[in-house]
Amino acid sequence: MSGLAKLLINVAAVILLTVSVQADTLANCTYEDIRGTWVFELGPSHKEGSKDWECTSTTQISVQYKVKITLDYPDIAIDEFGNKGFWTLIYNQGFEVVVGGSKYFGFSVFKDKTVSICSKANPGWAHDVLGHDRRCFQGQKQSPAVKFMKKTGRDSSLRFEPSINSEEMVASINKAQKSWTATTYPQFQGLTHDDFVRMAGGKRSRMLSRPRSVPITEKQDSVRGTLPSSFDWRKVNGQNYVSPVRNQAACGSCYAFASMAMAESRLQILTNNTQKHVFAPQDIVECSPYSQGCDGGFPYLIGGKYAEDFGLVEEKCNPYKGHDGKCSTESSCARNYVTDYKYIGGYYGACNEVAMMEAIYNRGPVAVGFMVYGDFMSYKSGVYHHVFENHPFEPFELTNHAVLVVGWGEVTSPSPDRYWIVKNSWGTGWGMDGYFWIRRGSDECGIESMAVEATPIFRFN
Ligand SMILES: *[C@@H]1O[C@H](CO)[C@@H](O)[C@H](O)[C@H]1NC(C)=O
Ligand SMILES: *[C@@H]1O[C@H](CO)[C@@H](O)[C@H](O)[C@H]1NC(C)=O
Numbered sequence: 230m231s232g233l234a235k236l237l238i239n240v241a242a243v244i245l246l247t248v249s250v251q252a253d254t255l256a257n258c259t260y261e262d263i264r265g266t267w268v269f270e271l272g273p274s275h276k277e278g279s280k281d282w283e284c285t286s287t288t289q290i291s292v293q294y295k296v297k298i299t300l301d302y303p304d305i306a307i308d309e310f311g312n313k314g315f316w317t318l319i320y321n322q323g324f325e326v327v328v329g330g331s332k333y334f335g336f337s338v339f340k341d342k343t344v345s346i347c348s349k350a351n352p353g354w355a356h357d358v359l360g361h362d363r364r365c366f367q368g369q370k371q372s373p374a375v376k377f378m379k380k381t382g383r384d385s386s387l388r389f390e391p392s393i394n395s396e397e398m399v400a401s402i403n404k405a406q407k408s409w410t411a412t413t414y415p416q417f418q419g420l421t422h423d424d425f426v427r428m429a430g431g432k433r434s435r436m437l438s439r440p441r442s443v444p445i446t447e448k449q450d451s452v453r454g455t456l457p458s459s460f461d462w463r464k465v466n467g468q469n470y471v472s473p474v475r476n477q478a479a480c481g482s483c484y485a486f487a488s489m490a491m492a493e494s495r496l497q498i499l500t501n502n503t504q505k506h507v508f509a510p511q512d513i514v515e516c517s518p519y520s521q522g523c524d525g526g527f528p529y530l531i532g533g534k535y536a537e538d539f540g541l542v543e544e545k546c547n548p549y550k551g552h553d554g555k556c557s558t559e560s561s562c563a564r565n566y567v568t569d570y571k572y573i574g575g576y577y578g579a580c581n582e583v584a585m586m587e588a589i590y591n592r593g594p595v596a597v598g599f600m601v602y603g604d605f606m607s608y609k610s611g612v613y614h615h616v617f618e619n620h621p622f623e624p625f626e627l628t629n630h631a632v633l634v635v636g637w638g639e640v641t642s643p644s645p646d647r648y649w650i651v652k653n654s655w656g657t658g659w660g661m662d663g664y665f666w667i668r669r670g671s672d673e674c675g676i677e678s679m680a681v682e683a684t685p686i687f688r689f690n
Contacts, residue, residue, distance in 0.1 A: 256345045258347035260577075260578065263300060263318055266371045268369050269366045270290060270295050271294045271366045272290040272291055272292065273364065274362050296309065298326060304317055312328055314328025316328075318577040319334070319577065320439075320577070322337060323336040324350070331357050331362075332356055333354070333355045336351045336353065337351070347370075348369065349370070350368030352367045360537070393425055394413050394417040398603070402607060402616050406614075408640075409612055411604065412609040414659065427481040427523060428630075429483075429601035429628040431480075431484075433524040433525035434481065434631070439600075440580075441675075442678050449587075453583050453586070456586050456587070459639060460590055462593065468502055470494055470498045470593070472497070473657075474653070474654070474656065474662065474663030475656070476654065476655060477551065480514065481524050482510050482526075483632065484520060484525065485514060486654035487596040487631035487633050488532030488536065489541065490596075492536060493505075507543065509547040512541070512547045512558045513526070513535065515555065515557060516547075519534055523551075536566060536683060536685075537568055539564065546559040567683040568683070569682075569683060573588050573595060573680040578679075580677055580678055580679055580680050581677055585677060589634060592682060594635045595680045596680065596682070597632060599629070601674070604616050605674075610660070612646045612666045613666060615673065632651050634652075637650060646668060649667050650666060651666070651667055652664055
């Protein structure tokens with residue numbers, strides 16, 4: 230057994246001992262469940278910079294103000310005074326609203342492990358658009374009514390799936406098609422099914438439903454004509470604007486790595502490569518109220534919202550451990566903020582290939598989520614597309630893995646194909662030095678359905 234395999238097994242063993250058992254299911258609220266008129270009840274303002282701005286499902290709110298806000302198609306929010314703003318669904322987990330100079334974010338209510346109550350938002354976080362006047366709020370939908378209780382399917386229990394990383398599976402993938410090559414990885418030997426699930430997103434970031442990429446408009450078609458046929462932020466005028474590949478190990482922290490990687494790369498771009506940061510995913514795993522540690526999370530809430538509200542710290546302020554724990558970030562460390570975070574296309578459900586290309590080319594790499602099937606684990610090189618439909622290798626549970634798209638390209642053989650160039654967080658020993666290519670233009674595994682971007686604010690240091 231290699232040293233790395235031993236290390237991974239040790240990491241896995243530590244995780245099994247330290248992760249508290251969490252509910253295995255998630256809220257599953259759709260656009261139509263959330264769209265409508267809401268009343269938000271706001272609690273008292275928290276002192277600027279105080280640590281007590283914690284809003285959780287158990288927070289008791291002593292209501293000081295109520296605001297009525299209508300969330301309308303496709304992303305319009307209107308408050309009771311008629312001010313217009315913006316809203317977006319956040320995956321199927323909750324929603325964010327920006328109207329009348331204030332910003333609200335709450336997770337939808339989820340009870341007894343199987344019931345989503347989409348007409349209610351748990352106590353969530355409210356502040357003005359400059360980040361001041363921080364309060365907790367709770368939301369109650371008034372109309373149209375949604376079914377009070379909505380059962381989500383119970384997750385199938387996690388199974389050990391011996392075919393992942395097997396010679397047999399790899400041979401079968403390589404025989405079935407020629408556009409990508411599979412291999413077995415010694416560092417994956419001995420990993421359990423749960424370890425694979427964490428590597429590929431974590432059980433709490435599993436998507437029960439997801440949007441499709443939207444059709445390309447005529448205007449976008451002409452934008453495509455202005456963009457190069459291949460582009461790679463690792464090689465722009467001889468400069469590399471992408472930070473080194475890292476390894477999340479068997480912790481469902483991909484969303485944190487993808488978010489840090491986006492901020493790191495975009496800071497390099499904004500400063501002509503004079504500021505090369507490595508930010509701390511462990512700060513997210515331990516300290517973020519907007520995600521679930523090693524059980525998963527989403528780039529919109531971390532690379533976007535957490536980075537805007539709380540800021541990111543350097544790796545040395547909380548070196549990566551790959552397991553959950555109490556927040557231990559060095560408190561004297563400077564925080565690095567972002568702004569203008571959004572789903573590409575403007576809101577959840579408005580993304581497509583050209584919108585992503587435009588964002589990558591003009592502003593830098595974007596964080597995406599895509600569905601990981603068992604075959605993806607074996608990827609070595611070439612243009613990945615999911616191979617097996619209804620195949621015995623399929624039973625790996627679908628997870629939502631977050632990664633960073635840094636560019637795109639085209640191949641002519643074995644057949645013409647377009648692809649994205651994507652940075653993974655499974656170390657440099659996986660794929661092509663830690664990177665993979667995946668088919669572009671057909672929403673392969675949902676990779677064009679929910680890309681996220683944010684603009685870092687650089688400090689003069
Ligand atoms: C989540 O909700 C969608 C839309 O209502 C539904 O199609 C899907 O089956 C639900 N998923 C589960 C696991 O309940
Ligand atoms: C950016 O950095 C490159 C390489 O160091 C340098 O040649 C170039 O002049 C810089 N550009 C600006 C605008 O400073």
